[in-house]
Amino acid sequence: MSALALAIQRKQWEVAALYLLVGLTQATAKLPPDAILGLLEVLEGSPSASAEGRPASGGSTGGPRRGQRRR
DSSP states (O other): OOHHHHHHHTTOHHHHHHHHHHHHHHHHHTSOHHHHHHHHHHHHTOGGGSSTTSOTTOOOOSSOOTTOOOO
């Protein structure tokens, strides 16, 4: 049984949350830098994060994202 599963089974919610944060950190470290903003939008439940209006590849549309300027 994984450490996360044990923490959940024992209702050690703070420990389980830490394991989830470590996993999220490891996963985001493997993402390309331009994907991080999209991930944050999805996690915050932003309406712009919906599949509607996004390219099929999931890539950037080429324009600046919210809060960014063109370079």
